[in-house]
Amino acid sequence: MTYNVIQANSLQKHMNLYDQQPYWLMKDGIVASYPSLQQHLQVDVAIMGAGISAALTAWHLRNSGLKVAVFDKKHAGMGSTAASTAFLQYEIDTPLTVLKNLIGEPDAVRSYELCRKAIYDIGDLCKSLKPAFDFHLRPSLQYASFKSHTANLLKEFKLRKKHGFKIEWLENTDVKKTFGFDAPGAIFSADGGEVDAYLLTHALLKNFMDAGHKVYNNTAIVHIEHTRQRVILLTANNLTIKAKKLIIACGYESLHYIPKKIADINSTYAMVSEPMADEFFWHKNSLIWETATPYMYFRAVSENRILIGGRDDPFHHPHISPSAINRKTEMLKKAFLKKMPHIPLVPDFSWAGAFASTKDGLPYIGSIAERPNTFFALGFGGNGITFSIIAAQIIHDLILGKKNADADIFRFNR
Numbered sequence: 001m002t003y004n005v006i007q008a009n010s011l012q013k014h015m016n017l018y019d020q021q022p023y024w025l026m027k028d029g030i031v032a033s034y035p036s037l038q039q040h041l042q043v044d045v046a047i048m049g050a051g052i053s054a055a056l057t058a059w060h061l062r063n064s065g066l067k068v069a070v071f072d073k074k075h076a077g078m079g080s081t082a083a084s085t086a087f088l089q090y091e092i093d094t095p096l097t098v099l100k101n102l103i104g105e106p107d108a109v110r111s112y113e114l115c116r117k118a119i120y121d122i123g124d125l126c127k128s129l130k131p132a133f134d135f136h137l138r139p140s141l142q143y144a145s146f147k148s149h150t151a152n153l154l155k156e157f158k159l160r161k162k163h164g165f166k167i168e169w170l171e172n173t174d175v176k177k178t179f180g181f182d183a184p185g186a187i188f189s190a191d192g193g194e195v196d197a198y199l200l201t202h203a204l205l206k207n208f209m210d211a212g213h214k215v216y217n218n219t220a221i222v223h224i225e226h227t228r229q230r231v232i233l234l235t236a237n238n239l240t241i242k243a244k245k246l247i248i249a250c251g252y253e254s255l256h257y258i259p260k261k262i263a264d265i266n267s268t269y270a271m272v273s274e275p276m277a278d279e280f281f282w283h284k285n286s287l288i289w290e291t292a293t294p295y296m297y298f299r300a301v302s303e304n305r306i307l308i309g310g311r312d313d314p315f316h317h318p319h320i321s322p323s324a325i326n327r328k329t330e331m332l333k334k335a336f337l338k339k340m341p342h343i344p345l346v347p348d349f350s351w352a353g354a355f356a357s358t359k360d361g362l363p364y365i366g367s368i369a370e371r372p373n374t375f376f377a378l379g380f381g382g383n384g385i386t387f388s389i390i391a392a393q394i395i396h397d398l399i400l401g402k403k404n405a406d407a408d409i410f411r412f413n414r
């Protein structure tokens, strides 16, 4: 698991504290069960991992005429996907003003445009699922954490405005009037969204299976052999899966399959409050985040709860202690109450998770020379889910031998 699960023997020491499980896992529970693989298998496309990246990629390939199967070493959706706070934003962790200096202005702007498009694509996709899936568009507000951050945020605003993004600049008085808290300045953006990523993963997998494909839980791939024509996977219980193409969608664990270091692994934290009265919610239930590093972000979630996340650490330990999570929860709560002191916020669930971040904030999507017939669908970074949609679209095209004009932006050897 990528999130921290409190150990039974430490429960006593930490009694009376909020539940340390991802909220969605508790709220949604086990949504669907999939069998483990029990015999050798031959497919056109094998997908390793069954999180949101795999589910989106599988769904995009469902009507391709190819026989596709998805394999997870544990349970579908229960990796980072169940822990995700699922802010869907086109603003990646690297501001456009910085990204343009790293990869050039046209590609930087195109990355932002692709992320914006991904939000609307996921909305359309949710509508098209059977049954239709709950998705909400939400505006987002990024406020300057300190007065000294205002000049850079204003530069960011001007550059995005120049490229046609639907944004408004809010002065301190506008932020106060509209959102009820103090901030020296902010960008208010029309394009954002939210979704339950864990439930969506299962909805996508259901539609994928309805199209005649298979999903397997408890089927760990322990060895990968590449021949010129195909890929042969070996599972932990000694079964082989022969595939013409392999897609690796193992979240940050995908880094094991890439010889070059391309990302760092960070720890991130999240908490969900007890339900609140309607009066405590803010303008259009916007997604709110700030310019400080590491940043804090918050949004409204189902059942009238408030979700707060962030305050990342630049490292990851697979077993973050309950007391470390409690400390971070208190930090997040304090940071939130500094902005919204009138809200009687009581934490109910809190958890930690890992995510991979790259130097330029963009994901890596596509192939590496060392692994022929293999594609990586890596939902890295704070925008992992929007990147997963872009990865699914690009990999769909590459597998079907179609040219994708945007694939180069996310290539490995950039």
Ligand SMILES: Cc1cc2nc3c(=O)[nH]c(=O)nc-3n(C[C@H](O)[C@H](O)[C@H](O)COP(=O)(O)OP(=O)(O)OC[C@H]3O[C@@H](n4cnc5c(N)ncnc54)[C@H](O)[C@@H]3O)c2cc1C
Pocket (backbone or CB within 6 Å): 002, 048, 049, 050, 051, 052, 053, 054, 071, 072, 073, 074, 075, 076, 077, 078, 079, 080, 081, 082, 083, 084, 085, 086, 087, 088, 089, 219, 220, 221, 222, 249, 250, 251, 252, 253, 268, 269, 270, 309, 352, 353, 354, 355, 377, 378, 379, 380, 381, 382, 383, 384, 385, 386, 388
């Ligand atoms: C606390 C937290 C908050 C986040 N908030 C946001 C947010 O607000 N917005 C956003 O866009 N993103 C966010 N992210 C990031 C986002 O959750 C991830 O980018 C996304 O869930 C990654 O999905 P995935 O399918 O790539 O990986 P995962 O969900 O981790 O799935 C990978 C799967 O691969 C399986 N696997 C691994 N190795 C093998 C193997 N050898 N054989 C078979 N299966 C294997 C694992 O069991 C796992 O189920 C957040 C992440 C965390 C942890």
